[in-house]
Amino acid sequence: MFTNLKSLICNSKLTLYLFLLPAIMMVMVFAIYPLLYNFSLSVHEVTSSTLLSEDRPFVGLNNYKEVILEPDFIEILRNTLVFSIFSVLFQFLFGLAFALFFHQEFPLHKPLRGLLLIGWVIPPAVIGTIWRWLFNCDIGVINYFLNMIGIGSVGWLVTQTFAMSSVLVANIWFAIPFNMILMTSGLVSIPNSIHDAAAIDGTTFFQKLWHIIIPMIKPNIYATIILDIIYTFRSFPLIWNMTKGGPVNATTVLPVWSYIQSFNFFNFGAGTAIAVIILLLLLIISIIYIKFFVGKEEGVL
Amino acid sequence: MLKKFKSRKKFMLFIIALVIIAIYLFPVFWVISTSFKSLNETMSWPPSLIPSQLRWQNYTEVLESRAFMHLKNSLIIGVSVTVLTVFFAMLTGYALSRIKKKWINWLILLFLVGQMLPQILMVTPLFMIFDKMGLLNTYWAVILGKTGIALPLAVVFLRTTFLSIPESLEEAAWIDGCSRMGAFFRVVMPVAKTGILIIAAITFMFAWGDFIYSISFLSEMSMQPATVGLYTFIGAKITKWNKVMAFTNVIILPVIIIFITLQDKIIKGWTSGSFK
Numbered sequence: 076m077f078t079n080l081k082s083l084i085c086n087s088k089l090t091l092y093l094f095l096l097p098a099i100m101m102v103m104v105f106a107i108y109p110l111l112y113n114f115s116l117s118v119h120e121v122t123s124s125t126l127l128s129e130d131r132p133f134v135g136l137n138n139y140k141e142v143i144l145e146p147d148f149i150e151i152l153r154n155t156l157v158f159s160i161f162s163v164l165f166q167f168l169f170g171l172a173f174a175l176f177f178h179q180e181f182p183l184h185k186p187l188r189g190l191l192l193i194g195w196v197i198p199p200a201v202i203g204t205i206w207r208w209l210f211n212c213d214i215g216v217i218n219y220f221l222n223m224i225g226i227g228s229v230g231w232l233v234t235q236t237f238a239m240s241s242v243l244v245a246n247i248w249f250a251i252p253f254n255m256i257l258m259t260s261g262l263v264s265i266p267n268s269i270h271d272a273a274a275i276d277g278t279t280f281f282q283k284l285w286h287i288i289i290p291m292i293k294p295n296i297y298a299t300i301i302l303d304i305i306y307t308f309r310s311f312p313l314i315w316n317m318t319k320g321g322p323v324n325a326t327t328v329l330p331v332w333s334y335i336q337s338f339n340f341f342n343f344g345a346g347t348a349i350a351v352i353i354l355l356l357l358l359i360i361s362i363i364y365i366k367f368f369v370g371k372e373e374g375v376l
Numbered sequence: 377m378l379k380k381f382k383s384r385k386k387f388m389l390f391i392i393a394l395v396i397i398a399i400y401l402f403p404v405f406w407v408i409s410t411s412f413k414s415l416n417e418t419m420s421w422p423p424s425l426i427p428s429q430l431r432w433q434n435y436t437e438v439l440e441s442r443a444f445m446h447l448k449n450s451l452i453i454g455v456s457v458t459v460l461t462v463f464f465a466m467l468t469g470y471a472l473s474r475i476k477k478k479w480i481n482w483l484i485l486l487f488l489v490g491q492m493l494p495q496i497l498m499v500t501p502l503f504m505i506f507d508k509m510g511l512l513n514t515y516w517a518v519i520l521g522k523t524g525i526a527l528p529l530a531v532v533f534l535r536t537t538f539l540s541i542p543e544s545l546e547e548a549a550w551i552d553g554c555s556r557m558g559a560f561f562r563v564v565m566p567v568a569k570t571g572i573l574i575i576a577a578i579t580f581m582f583a584w585g586d587f588i589y590s591i592s593f594l595s596e597m598s599m600q601p602a603t604v605g606l607y608t609f610i611g612a613k614i615t616k617w618n619k620v621m622a623f624t625n626v627i628i629l630p631v632i633i634i635f636i637t638l639q640d641k642i643i644k645g646w647t648s649g650s651f652k
Contacts, residue, residue: 090556091471098468098527102490105524109501116501181389189639190397196635197628198585200603204624205403208617216406219423256643309494312587316607330496337500338592350497
């Protein structure tokens with residue numbers, strides 16, 4: 076009897092279906108449910124006083140209205156777009172350039188490329204701290220180099236004008252290796268015979284890049300850029316560790332704002348409403364991007 | 377003649393590569409350099425590129441005062457998330473690779489979408505959920521939350537690994553009298569060993585670097601992992617950059633070592649997980 080039961084559990088297809096459960100449950104409870112709960116919170120009044128009580132008044136879209144009518148909203152939205160657009164643009168271009176460079180044959184090109192990836196395994200929170208030190212305006216090493224070439228010291232993190240450039244540099248530095256690797260995996264897929272044929276035709280490097288390489292790695296480019304957008308748009312720890320969104324609001328992007336509302340002001344309604352806005356913007360941008368650039372090409376993502 | 381030119385070109389490329397790497401990795405060099413300086417040397421202007429002497433006390437002092445405690449917390453969180461994630465992802469990834477039904481694609485989609493979710497979207501609701509469960513200020517809050525978002529990548533990745541293992545291998549084991557579960561643990565797992573190791577390394581690095589969940593769910597300093605420890609450490613010792621950099625270095629060293637050891641495999645794993 077017991078052995079029968081055991082063999083039933085161990086041998087039947089049922090085992091396979093049971094295997095599905097743990098991960099699905101974990102993702103449902105700790106990722107999907109919070110996501111939905113976030114929507115619900117964003118249409119209720121949730122402050123520190125109503126945080127623990129069950130009857131939180133339903134306020135419809137009031138939290139959204141409050142957030143959007145906030146005088147800082149436009150500036151923060153603009154910061155988010157500036158941060159995302161410049162990040163994605165430069166990390167992609169540098170990533171592609173590095174991938175092309177290290178794809179050439181020369182001694183040790185693979186291990187050397189591997190060294191570049193170190194920037195990518197450092198936690199973003201720690202990267203924020205490292206660059207905060209590099210950009211220190213009194214004794215930072217970047218200002219030292221700038222003084223050496225006669226530019227003089229710049230108030231990187233303390234002036235509203237330069238703070239955004241500083242966090243951009245740090246974020247681009249962090250994301251270059253990721254882009255380089257995704258582009259490299261595209262480059263490896265181009266057969267050598269194509270390079271040889273191009274070499275015989277006497278094409279220049281840029282002709283080859285534009286007419287042969289880029290069209291061939293198009294699917295990789297599309298996928299890389301959409302991942303870049305998603306990762307950049309949700310960036311929080313790096314900025315938080317570098318500037319906390321300051322000075323004033325100069326580097327406050329939507330995720331930073333959402334966090335401040337929830338955990339500094341205990342205005343959880345506003346915090347969750349901003350989080351939903353992040354998700355909606357991300358969806359809209361992705362859809363527009365896929366529609367305009369990727370079109371009907373298949374095999375992407 | 378041509379051959380000489382070619383090798384000369386290669387030599388030039390090699391030199392350029394070294395320059396690129398020197399510039400790119402300068403921030404890491406600067407962390408190490410600062411971490412060995414005395415406070416006087418750290419604050420001096422112009423800064424010295426190489427410390428006049430190696431001051432190891434920065435490390436011992438930082439480790440003894442706080443860093444050791446925070447690193448221990450990071451290790452507890454990192455290992456727990458890795459064990460849970462890899463174990464669950466193994467089972468589910470395997471099932472997803474062997475069940476041949478149409479609806480299975482919906483599940484795969486669930487995990488693909490799960491990979492993209494911003495943590496900032498989940499942090500407030502999870503804070504309230506854990507508050508209700510009485511799990512705030514316990515490691516469990518961070519471990520469970522982090523496992524929930526680490527799982528999707530691990531599942532998708534291990535599914536691909538298991539797909540590459542022929543089913544005939546297990547079927548042979550069944551015929552030999554092995555149960556399905558026995559076959560999974562005794563035949564399939566050993567073959568998938570490398571894949572499991574890679575995803576374990578990736579998950580560990582991911583959990584090691586957690587910041588948002590830890591800073592939100594753990595207000596007790598003695599429980600906070602190193603990333604949060606560093607953050608509050610700077611708040612307290614803003615001018616002692618030599619100590620801050622020593623702390624920074626002990627946080628990043630373990631992940632750099634893991635990465636360099638498993639480099640090629642990790643790259644393959646990460647890119648395949650991102651593309652699927």
